Amino acid sequence: MTALLDELRSLVGPTHVVTEVNxxxxxxTDWRGRYAGQALALVKPASTAEVAAVVRACAAAGVAVTxxxxxxxxxxxxxxxxxxxxxxxxxxxxxRIRAIGRLGDxxxxxxxxxxxxxxxxxxxxxxLFPLSxxxxxxxxxxxxxxxxxxGVAALRYGVARxxxxxxxxxxxxxxxxxxxxxxRKDATGYDLKQLFIGAEGTLGIITGATLKLFARPTRRATAxxxxxxxxxxxxxxxxxxxxxxxxxxxxxxxxxxxxxxIARHAPQVAMPLAxxxxxxxxxxxxxxxxxxxxxxxxxAMLAAAMESGLVADAVLATSEAQAEALxxxxxxxxxxxxxxxxxxxxxxSVPVDSLAEFVARLERxxxxxxxxxxxxxxxxxxxxNLHVLVILPHDSVRDAAAREARVAAINAVVDAETAAxxxxxxxxxxxxxxxxxxxxxxxxPVEMALMRAVKATLDPAGLMNPGKLLPPASA
Ligand SMILES: Cc1cc2nc3c(=O)[nH]c(=O)nc-3n(C[C@H](O)[C@H](O)[C@H](O)COP(=O)(O)OP(=O)(O)OC[C@H]3O[C@@H](n4cnc5c(N)ncnc54)[C@H](O)[C@@H]3O)c2cc1C
Numbered sequence: 489m490t491a492l493l494d495e496l497r498s499l500v501g502p503t504h505v506v507t508e509v510n511x512x513x514x515x516x517t518d519w520r521g522r523y524a525g526q527a528l529a530l531v532k533p534a535s536t537a538e539v540a541a542v543v544r545a546c547a548a549a550g551v552a553v554t555x556x557x558x559x560x561x562x563x564x565x566x567x568x569x570x571x572x573x574x575x576x577x578x579x580x581x582x583x584r585i586r587a588i589g590r591l592g593d594x595x596x597x598x599x600x601x602x603x604x605x606x607x608x609x610x611x612x613x614x615x616l617f618p619l620s621x622x623x624x625x626x627x628x629x630x631x632x633x634x635x636x637x638x639g640v641a642a643l644r645y646g647v648a649r650x651x652x653x654x655x656x657x658x659x660x661x662x663x664x665x666x667x668x669x670x671x672r673k674d675a676t677g678y679d680l681k682q683l684f685i686g687a688e689g690t691l692g693i694i695t696g697a698t699l700k701l702f703a704r705p706t707r708r709a710t711a712x713x714x715x716x717x718x719x720x721x722x723x724x725x726x727x728x729x730x731x732x733x734x735x736x737x738x739x740x741x742x743x744x745x746x747x748x749x750i751a752r753h754a755p756q757v758a759m760p761l762a763x764x765x766x767x768x769x770x771x772x773x774x775x776x777x778x779x780x781x782x783x784x785x786x787x788a789m790l791a792a793a794m795e796s797g798l799v800a801d802a803v804l805a806t807s808e809a810q811a812e813a814l815x816x817x818x819x820x821x822x823x824x825x826x827x828x829x830x831x832x833x834x835x836x837s838v839p840v841d842s843l844a845e846f847v848a849r850l851e852r853x854x855x856x857x858x859x860x861x862x863x864x865x866x867x868x869x870x871x872x873n874l875h876v877l878v879i880l881p882h883d884s885v886r887d888a889a890a891r892e893a894r895v896a897a898i899n900a901v902v903d904a905e906t907a908a909x910x911x912x913x914x915x916x917x918x919x920x921x922x923x924x925x926x927x928x929x930x931x932x933p934v935e936m937a938l939m940r941a942v943k944a945t946l947d948p949a950g951l952m953n954p955g956k957l958l959p960p961a962s963a
Contacts (some may be wrong), residue, residue, distance in 0.1 A: 489528055489573060492549040496531055496575070499541045504581070506530040515576045518567045519560050519623075520826075523921060525568035527554065527576045534581040536656060536664060536695040543693065543951075544662030546575060552951045553577050555689035557631025558602065560623035562822075562835070563920030565635065565688045570954035579630055582695065585609045593701040594653055594670050599630030599694045606699070615701040618645035622819045630694045636686035638916030640738045640818075643870040645702065647916065648685065655681040656696035660947040668698050683942060688918050689953040691946045705737070705774035709782035710811035711790060713769045713802040714761050718847045720798055721767045722840075725870055727798065728771060731789045735782075738772040739870040740818050746864040746877070750817060753824040757816050760803040769869075770818050772811075821866050825877050828862065830885045832898045834876040836906045837915030843872055849905045854878055857897045873915035876902055899926055906930075919957045928959040 497505045507529045517524045533539045546553050552574035556566040568574050579600030586596040597606055603624040610617040621639035637648045654669035667681045684691055715721050721741050728736050747763045773786050793799040805811040825831040838846045854863050858878055867874040878898045885891035903913055903926055919927045
């Protein structure tokens with residue numbers, strides 16, 4: 489391994505091969521602090537050619553590669569947990585905006601660009617890169633594409649996959665797959681770039697991407713509403729769509745329990761509505777048309793919904809600062825759960841028209857297996873994606889074996905209801921190492937065999953991100 493480390497130093501420069509224990513530590517654990525791994529080194533190449541050379545050197549030495557973006561993933565996908573020699577590879581030095589095209593609306597970036605920097609580069613040209621999530625200040629485009637991230641704008645603009653025109657990938661043998669296309673239409677052959685999106689780094693390292701840009705909305709309005717039932721929240725979604733069409737930019741729901749937890753653990757976040765029984769909906773509408781009065785349109789929609797009894801209470805932001813304050817409530821959610829207790833979290837996806845049934849089943853069945861738990865639900869209702877958080881009292885999970893048994897029982901219930909309604913166990917976070925067994929249990933065997941065949945073809949030596957996404961063949 490000394491020879492490999494020397495070679496890596498000569499390829500990327502000695503200061504970009506980190507082996508010192510304290511410097512290495514942050515990349516060896518995941519954002520939630522649930523997984524810890526080991527690596528020979530953190531390696532930070534500065535170009536696609538350097539990534540390719542690093543991968544070739546590792547392949548020759550039989551050393552695996554764990555790609556890591558901003559390390560904000562929520563399923564342990566970027567933590568080097570496999571019991572074999574490996575390096576962590578990060579693209580922090582590959583953070584260039586390569587080019588922006590006004591006609592054709594595209595931006596070509598290094599995959600190490602932080603998402604917020606890509607949003608800003610688009611904004612500087614008066615355009616919008618719509619992918620948006622709570623971790624946007626530190627997650628990277630490579631991580632976003634590898635997890636097929638969703639976020640709060642997916643309702644209108646789609647998930648990460650929908651925003652990609654072209655891709656550049658270093659394959660497990662060190663060759664470079666250059667598909668940095670700007671084509672909007674291409675009917676020639678398999679669309680191979682799709683394989684690498686959502687692959688969680690198991691098929692190669694994404695080093696660059698050509699992404700779609702959009703017109704930048706100049707008119708925006710944000711409101712929070714309280715409705716009595718989850719079915720009412722969905723009725724409000726339909727009403728908003730009927731009335732506002734594509735102007736509906738975000739529709740996020742939070743259960744009362746979720747709001748209570750935010751109020752308890754994030755006192756700096758102001759609550760604009762009384763936290764009473766029911767569900768809370770954060771609605772944003774946006775348009776590019778200069779004379780569109782977004783506030784009036786949203787107010788009229790909410791007034792009609794209140795008149796018909798659909799909405800119990802609502803508040804409309806009257807300034808940018810108030811709109812941001814409403815979003816702070818939603819963005820506080822990922823941080824506060826762990827202060828409340830031990831969070832068994834799910835990133836479930838079911839067809840939108842089965843969501844109300846899904847929530848009803850969870851409210852009935854989760855207390856059967858976890859009567860002492862708080863059930864907090866939030867998420868991107870318009871996408872059929874709910875984050876189901878079953879929060880156990882810390883005292884009840886101090887013993888590791890007991891904790892595992894409780895987590896398994898809860899997962900079994902949530903996954904069974906997800907499957908019964910034709911859903912997926914992860915809508916946007918991925919499988920990583922956290923959800924291997926659940927994924928193996930849920931996925932269709934034919935689909936799993938196809939995935940294994942793709943992996944075996946592209947990465948026969950299993951060098952790319954071992955221990956992630958694909959469960960061991962015996963599982
Ligand atoms: C506060 C908070 C809010 C969040 N909100 C959302 C949300 O609303 N929607 C959502 O979808 N996610 C959300 N997430 C999860 C997370 O931010 C996303 O999954 C994000 O896309 C991960 O990007 P990253 O750069 O941090 O990737 P990492 O966590 O570093 O890696 C994620 C996976 O991608 C692989 N990978 C990373 N870079 C590359 C590359 N260049 N090539 C190949 N593989 C690579 C890793 O090996 C790993 O498997 C949130 C996380 C936090 C902490």
